[in-house]
Amino acid sequence: MPPFFQSTCFLNLPGPMPVFHHFALCPHSRFIRLVMGELWMEAEMVETSPFCRARDFLAMNPAGLLPVLVEHDGQVVAGPDILAEYLDETRGLVLGDRRLLPENPGERVEVRRLLHWFNAKFFHEVSELVLNEKAYKRLFPEAFPGDAPNTNAIRAASANIRYHLDYVAHLVARRNWLAGDRLTYADLAAAAHFSVVDYFGDVPWEKNEAAKSWYARVKSRPAFRALLADRLKNILPAPHYTDLDF
Amino acid sequence: MPPFFQSTCFLNLPGPMPVFHHFALCPHSRFIRLVMGELWMEAEMVETSPFCRARDFLAMNPAGLLPVLVEHDGQVVAGPDILAEYLDETRGLVLGDRRLLPENPGERVEVRRLLHWFNAKFFHEVSELVLNEKAYKRLFPEAFPGDAPNTNAIRAASANIRYHLDYVAHLVARRNWLAGDRLTYADLAAAAHFSVVDYFGDVPWEKNEAAKSWYARVKSRPAFRALLADRLKNILPAPHYTDLDF
Numbered sequence: 328m329p330p331f332f333q334s335t336c337f338l339n340l341p342g343p344m345p346v347f348h349h350f351a352l353c354p355h356s357r358f359i360r361l362v363m364g365e366l367w368m369e370a371e372m373v374e375t376s377p378f379c380r381a382r383d384f385l386a387m388n389p390a391g392l393l394p395v396l397v398e399h400d401g402q403v404v405a406g407p408d409i410l411a412e413y414l415d416e417t418r419g420l421v422l423g424d425r426r427l428l429p430e431n432p433g434e435r436v437e438v439r440r441l442l443h444w445f446n447a448k449f450f451h452e453v454s455e456l457v458l459n460e461k462a463y464k465r466l467f468p469e470a471f472p473g474d475a476p477n478t479n480a481i482r483a484a485s486a487n488i489r490y491h492l493d494y495v496a497h498l499v500a501r502r503n504w505l506a507g508d509r510l511t512y513a514d515l516a517a518a519a520h521f522s523v524v525d526y527f528g529d530v531p532w533e534k535n536e537a538a539k540s541w542y543a544r545v546k547s548r549p550a551f552r553a554l555l556a557d558r559l560k561n562i563l564p565a566p567h568y569t570d571l572d573f
Numbered sequence: 574m575p576p577f578f579q580s581t582c583f584l585n586l587p588g589p590m591p592v593f594h595h596f597a598l599c600p601h602s603r604f605i606r607l608v609m610g611e612l613w614m615e616a617e618m619v620e621t622s623p624f625c626r627a628r629d630f631l632a633m634n635p636a637g638l639l640p641v642l643v644e645h646d647g648q649v650v651a652g653p654d655i656l657a658e659y660l661d662e663t664r665g666l667v668l669g670d671r672r673l674l675p676e677n678p679g680e681r682v683e684v685r686r687l688l689h690w691f692n693a694k695f696f697h698e699v700s701e702l703v704l705n706e707k708a709y710k711r712l713f714p715e716a717f718p719g720d721a722p723n724t725n726a727i728r729a730a731s732a733n734i735r736y737h738l739d740y741v742a743h744l745v746a747r748r749n750w751l752a753g754d755r756l757t758y759a760d761l762a763a764a765a766h767f768s769v770v771d772y773f774g775d776v777p778w779e780k781n782e783a784a785k786s787w788y789a790r791v792k793s794r795p796a797f798r799a800l801l802a803d804r805l806k807n808i809l810p811a812p813h814y815t816d817l818d819f
Contacts, residue, residue, distance in 0.1 A: 389690075389740075390686070390689065390694055392689075402679050403682075404682050405686065406686070406689060408654070408685075409682060409685045409689065412658075412685065413678060413681070416678045416681065417678050432659060432662045432663050433648050435658070435659070436648065436649075436659055439654075439658065440636070440651065440652070440655060443652060443654070443655065444635075444636060
């Protein structure tokens with residue numbers, strides 16, 4: 328089992344490799360880790376608190392977003408959607424016809440629509456609620472002063488996740504992958520968000536075979552391995568979390 | 574004075590011109606209206622309620638976002654950031670060296686960072702609060718069941734807007750425009766959000782000459798004229814709203 332993350336809150340100066348600031352269970356960080364995995368891109372991984380407000384962190388990233396990439400030339404790129412565009416523009420072409428953001432403007436619209444769906448809508452309706460209640464309030468109590476656990480939030484998340492599973496099933500009934508015939512950013516973002524909820528065993532996969540089978544395909548990609556190795560301090564994942572035949 | 578907007582909530586089938594669904598005072602709609610103005614792009618403008626949940630509207634735009642562009646070939650593009658990328662990819666190149674999203678990956682990161690700053694952060698901290706309290710609760714009471722006016726929200730917005738004015742001043746002290754040496758999406762998004770607050774006379778321009786002078790430059794662009802002609806039913810703009818020398 329890997330050691331508990333080193334939660335840092337300072338700017339690592341860029342060395343020969345890009346530096347990637349992320350938090351293990353942050354779904355937006357996980358999405359970009361999957362993208363970097365698909366690109367076979369190496370970076371020095373630095374675990375950073377999602378509530379980091381240290382002066383040098385905010386100096387490079389005024390909105391305080393995660394994840395953050397610091398290129399070896401000092402270029403800072405923060406936030407999942409901006410990083411996805413940037414990595415496509417600087418490294419995406421090498422994937423050729425497996426490029427994660429397709430060339431055609433109409434197909435790009437569909438990929439970006441689903442990116443927004445999962446990175447914003449699913450996040451607010453599901454993954455953020457689960458994370459706050461099941462991990463962040465315990466790991467970072469100082470970020471939730473006076474906040475007791477909120478069972479209504481968990482209840483809302485488990486109601487909401489069902490229609491998102493149905494939406495995944497609706498999409499893959501018409502297409503091979505979420506946004507079309509090939510794996511794109513849409514699949515990686517969606518799987519990143521589901522994976523966070525899955526860590527706590529809160530995805531009702533048994534209710535939706537089509538969504539489960541799509542997730543199994545993404546989960547079995549080599550880029551997913553690092554996510555399956557993540558462990559939070561004192562919060563173990565559900566038993567099936569690492570199982571490719573869940 | 575133009576007539577009160579026709580708030581529609583149905584899908585206009587595409588004709589020879591693209592159809593643009595927007596709401597007059599929605600800052601995300603205003604941002605894209607400014608972009609279309611800079612591109613000299615024509616579209617049939619259809620005023621749509623920001624709370625439209627009609628079946629055919631959601632069928633083309635499942636997340637229910639505004640604004641929405643429906644191209645003459647039926648392609649639907651919804652949401653400010655996705656529309657900005659799409660319009661750049663399909664029509665942006667004609668602007669040559671006045672392109673609103675620069676070519677260089679590092680400059681694109683900066684434009685997108687500021688887009689996110691204004692379309693998400695400023696929206697949540699300022700323009701959404703002002704809009705809800707001063708317009709939407711009166712125009713669309715059905716969207717706020719049981720919600721009384723909230724003076725704390727207005728107070729928070731007027732505290733928050735000051736640091737955003739300072740941030741604009743900080744940026745233009747170092748650059749000609751917000752993201753660099755030329756006008757970009759960053760200026761249009763920022764000005765769109767400020768313009769909504771300015772409609773109600775709630776931008777303390779007198780506190781910040783540098784931000785005021787940047788806004789005056791954007792406000793005097795021909796693309797801005799349509800925004801200055803907007804009028805909400807029973808809610809008149811502040812006297813200086815249309816004044817280019819405010």
